[in-house]
Amino acid sequence: xxxxxxxxxxxxxxxxxxxxxxxxxxxxVVGLTLLSYxxxxxxxxxxxxxxxxxxxxxxxxxxxxxxxxALVLTAIVIGFAMTAFxxxxxLRSRADTGDDHVDGNIPREEPEDHQSIEQPREETGQ
Amino acid sequence: MNHWxxxxxxxxxxxxxxxxxxGYAPLSLRRTLGLATTGLLLVSTVILLMLADDGSxxxxxxxxxxxxxxxxxxxxxxxxxxxFITALLALFCHxxxxxxxxxxxxxxxxxxxxxxxxxxxxxxxGDLFNLFVAFEVxxxxxxxxxxxxxxxxxxxPSLHYVVLNLAGSALFLISVGMIYxxxxxxxxxxxxxxxxxxGAADLPLVEAGGMILLVVFALKAALLPLTFWLPRAYASxxxxxxxxxxxxxKVGVYAIIRVYTLLFGENAGALANLGMDWVFPLALLTMxxxxxxxxxxxxxxxxxxxxxxxxxxxxxxxxxxxxxEGLSSALFxxxxxxxVAAGLFLVVDLIAGQRGSAGDKIVTAPRMRNRxxxxxxxxxxxxxxxxxxxxxxxxxxxLIMSAAVPGLQMAxxxxxxxxxxxxxxxxxxxxxxxVFWRNVDGHIDQxxxxxxxxxxxxxxxxxxxxxxxxxxGPLSDYTDAAAEQLRDTSxxxxxxxxxxxxxxx
Numbered sequence: 299x300x301x302x303x304x305x306x307x308x309x310x311x312x313x314x315x316x317x318x319x320x321x322x323x324x325x326x327v328v329g330l331t332l333l334s335y336x337x338x339x340x341x342x343x344x345x346x347x348x349x350x351x352x353x354x355x356x357x358x359x360x361x362x363x364x365x366x367x368a369l370v371l372t373a374i375v376i377g378f379a380m381t382a383f384x385x386x387x388x389l390r391s392r393a394d395t396g397d398d399h400v401d402g403n404i405p406r407e408e409p410e411d412h413q414s415i416e417q418p419r420e421e422t423g424q
Numbered sequence: 425m426n427h428w429x430x431x432x433x434x435x436x437x438x439x440x441x442x443x444x445x446x447g448y449a450p451l452s453l454r455r456t457l458g459l460a461t462t463g464l465l466l467v468s469t470v471i472l473l474m475l476a477d478d479g480s481x482x483x484x485x486x487x488x489x490x491x492x493x494x495x496x497x498x499x500x501x502x503x504x505x506x507x508f509i510t511a512l513l514a515l516f517c518h519x520x521x522x523x524x525x526x527x528x529x530x531x532x533x534x535x536x537x538x539x540x541x542x543x544x545x546x547x548x549x550g551d552l553f554n555l556f557v558a559f560e561v562x563x564x565x566x567x568x569x570x571x572x573x574x575x576x577x578x579x580x581p582s583l584h585y586v587v588l589n590l591a592g593s594a595l596f597l598i599s600v601g602m603i604y605x606x607x608x609x610x611x612x613x614x615x616x617x618x619x620x621x622x623g624a625a626d627l628p629l630v631e632a633g634g635m636i637l638l639v640v641f642a643l644k645a646a647l648l649p650l651t652f653w654l655p656r657a658y659a660s661x662x663x664x665x666x667x668x669x670x671x672x673x674k675v676g677v678y679a680i681i682r683v684y685t686l687l688f689g690e691n692a693g694a695l696a697n698l699g700m701d702w703v704f705p706l707a708l709l710t711m712x713x714x715x716x717x718x719x720x721x722x723x724x725x726x727x728x729x730x731x732x733x734x735x736x737x738x739x740x741x742x743x744x745x746x747x748x749e750g751l752s753s754a755l756f757x758x759x760x761x762x763x764v765a766a767g768l769f770l771v772v773d774l775i776a777g778q779r780g781s782a783g784d785k786i787v788t789a790p791r792m793r794n795r796x797x798x799x800x801x802x803x804x805x806x807x808x809x810x811x812x813x814x815x816x817x818x819x820x821x822x823l824i825m826s827a828a829v830p831g832l833q834m835a836x837x838x839x840x841x842x843x844x845x846x847x848x849x850x851x852x853x854x855x856x857x858x859v860f861w862r863n864v865d866g867h868i869d870q871x872x873x874x875x876x877x878x879x880x881x882x883x884x885x886x887x888x889x890x891x892x893x894x895x896x897g898p899l900s901d902y903t904d905a906a907a908e909q910l911r912d913t914s915x916x917x918x919x920x921x922x923x924x925x926x927x928x929x
Contacts, residue, residue: 318591323583330590337594337601344605366604369553373597376560380593383567384586391583394576400587402580 299347303339310336323388323398330384334377342370428475429484429497431468432507432544435461440537447530455522458533462511462518465540469507476504477902479909483550483919491550491920492614498550498919501906505755506547506678509762510671513885514540520770520881521664529572539565539668546675550919552603552610555679556596559644563589566672569665570657581660588643588653596640602633613917616686620693627694634688638680638699645676645736647703648710655717658729663773666725667766667885673736674762681743681754685910690746697746704744704833708840710737715847724772724784724855728765731809734844735761741837742824749827751907756900757820760808760892764817767885768805774798774882775859777872786855791863793871797879799860801886806852808889811845816892821845823900 310332317329345363353364388398395402439461446454475482476499484497518536526532542562549555570582604610606626607618622630639650646654654673658666680703688698714734721727739761742754772784775798782789792798808815821841828834892899909915 318587326587330587330594333591333594337597341597341601344601346605363608365610366601369600369604372553372557376557376593379564380560380586380590383564384583384590387567387571387579387583387586391579394579400580400583 299349303343303347307336307339307343310339321399321401323391323400326400327381327384327388331377331381334373334381338370338373338377341373342366426475426482426484426499428468428472429482429499429548432465432472432511432548433497433541435465435468436537436541436544439464440534440541443534443537444531447534451527454533455526458526458537459515459518459522461537462515462540465544466508466511466515469504469511472499473504473508475499476501477905479905481916481919483922485922485924488924488926490924491922492609492611495554496550496611496613496919496922497548498612498916499548500916501902501909502678502681502755503547505759505902505906506674507544509674509759510540510543510547512888513671513762513766514668516881516885517664517667517766517770519877520667520773521662522877523875524878525572525662525664531568532572535565535568535572536664536668539569541565543671543675547678550612552600552612552615552683556593556600559596559675560593562672562675563593566669569668570661572662572665578660581656584653585657592640592643595636595643599633599636599640602629602636606630606633611920612682612686613919616691616913617917617920619687619695620691622694624694631695631698634683634695634698637683638702641676641679641683642703642706643676645673645680645740646710646733647676647736647740648706648713651710651713651733651736654733655721655726655729658732658769659723659725663770664881666729667769670732670762670766670769673732674739674758677736677739677743677758680740681751681910685751686913686916689913690911691913700744700746703740705836707737707739707741707744708836710734711741711840711844712737715844715851718848718851721851722786724775724786724859725769727786727851727855728768728772731768731848732765734848735765735809738821738824738841738844741840742827745827745829745833745837747827747829748904748907748911750824751910752900752903753820753823753827755903755906756823759899759903760816760820760889763885763888763892764805764808767882767888768802768809770878770882770885771798771801771805774872774874774878775802778868779859780868780871786858788858788862788864790866790868792860794874795860797874799856801883802856802860804889805886806849806856808886810849810852811841812849814893816889816896819893819896 314329314333314336317325345366348360348362351360351362352358353362355361392398442457482499485491486495539562542558542565545558549558567586571578606629607615643650658669688695690696711734714730714737717730718727739754739758742750776784778792779789808817811817811821825838828837
């Protein structure tokens with residue numbers, strides 16, 4: 299089980315890092331997601347891997363550590379929110395620059411104030 | 425248990441929630457409540473500063489769960505100092521945002537207050553995982569603030585900033601997991617107790633975890649190889665946000681100071697002073713790259729953003745001397761540089777507002793309406809940031825240089841600090857003389873007028889460099905005491921014995 303677990307974490311992290319280094323926003327977002335999956339599994343394994351253990355002392359013969367499970371839950375929630383945000387942001391970037399390259403347009407001019415007529419809009423992280 | 429410790433977290437939290445639900449209330453009401461919240465926050469941090477000055481550690485255990493199991497807030501001199509720096513900075517930035525930045529979006533005040541809450545949790549927390557949560561809270565608010573404003577110029581820098589910080593968060597979780605897998609705890613006091621007693625077989629994992637943690641904090645602090653995200657992100661943010669971000673890099677610096685004195689400090693046994701031999705040369709290189717960036721920047725905002733990089737290098741160079749004097753001078757410099765760099769961001773925004781389409785670019789333009797007043801503020805900020813007497817930067821750099829012990833380290837530190845000071849002076853004089861003196865004929869359509877909140881916000885932060893000079897004695901006494909307290913890690917672990925409510929106090 300340890301070997302399979304380690305291989306899964308390794309391949310998730312490998313694919314995540316590879317995709318984050320790509321030049322288009324969609325692979326980057328997918329890469330960040332894979333990276334956070336890998337990290338969550340890794341965090342889960344820090345309480346040692348076991349089968350049939352319960353996080354309550356005395357209820358079973360083996361005891362599994364509840365704290366990493368709590369940490370993973372927190373990390374999943376935060377990672378999910380951040381991924382949602384980065385998806386919206388990359389869509390916005392695609393709409394603003396007309397290109398899904400992470401640097402905007404490749405032969406990039408400094409975006410001038412050509413949209414100054416635009417009404418103030420809400421841009422929040424919520 | 426001292427309930428005052430929750431005030432810097434609860435005040436912006438409640439204020440921020442009020443703002444969220446008042447999105448459609450009149451702007452003047454939202455402003456009044458927002459400013460009242462930041463004002464109240466400042467008052468509470470002053471109280472905490474006075475509480476902390478007796479040199480003891482105070483802990484607040486959430487839900488009355490005893491420390492190694494529950495989450496604690498811990499107040500000591502360093503935490504109180506950081507809270508105070510942030511609250512004062514926030515009040516003037518908030519004042520500056522009135523009438524310009526806060527008009528374009530209904531959520532500005534809420535985001536601003538949530539950002540403050542995240543900062544305050546990061547400074548107060550006594551738990552490594554809680555520090556991660558605090559980082560995420562302040563980051564998600566900072567994403568919103570960075571994007572804040574009209575136009576499309578901010579989207580791409582924001583995207584870079586967000587992706588970079590998400591990768592940083594993944595690294596943070598990995599390092600936290602590595603440390604937990606060996607020590608079985610993430611409470612900082614408990615870690616400080618356990619790490620010196622680790623067996624040889626467990627050391628490599630904790631050491632690797634500690635080094636990855638250093639990478640994460642260095643990314644937040646913008647230490648050299650991880651520095652290049654900063655100038656573009658900060659230069660594209662609106663002025664009050666950029667000024668508030670002056671303290672964001674300091675959160676990374678704070679985390680480095682906290683973790684690498686408490687967990688991997690001098691008392692950490694086999695892992696004593698982990699990573700400090702890396703931080704010192706990198707900090708010096710950061711300063712050099714920072715001044716090169718200042719010399720090469722085409723706009724005043726970019727120049728001040730590089731100034732932030734230089735100041736991070738200076739603080740970390742002083743900290744990595746690993747002595748009480750070095751630590752104390754690093755804290756003194758941190759107080760000075762946070763306020764002055766933020767003040768410069770605000771002054772630059774006043775300059776840009778009066779130069780029409782020339783904006784903050786370092787080019788000739790028609791004469792500004794309030795040239796004399798703004799140029800005096802710019803000069804005060806520049807002189808202080810470059811470290812010339814008689815302003816606070818001079819005293820801060822003097823303390824850092826006198827903290828170095830003779831030897832190779834001293835030679836390198838003195839050379840780089842003096843060289844960086846000289847070059848930043850050149851950069852400021854070049855920019856200042858072009859912007860203020862070389863005027864061309866013509867006039868600017870509708871230059872912005874100075875108004876009371878903007879003048880006070882920018883002026884007060886720059887004037888803090890004069891205030892620090894007059895208060896230099898008490899301030900350096902305080903930073904000395906804070907450095908002394910930080911190096912005594914056994915006192916920190918005593919918070920594990922804090923009596924809970926219901927036990928015998």
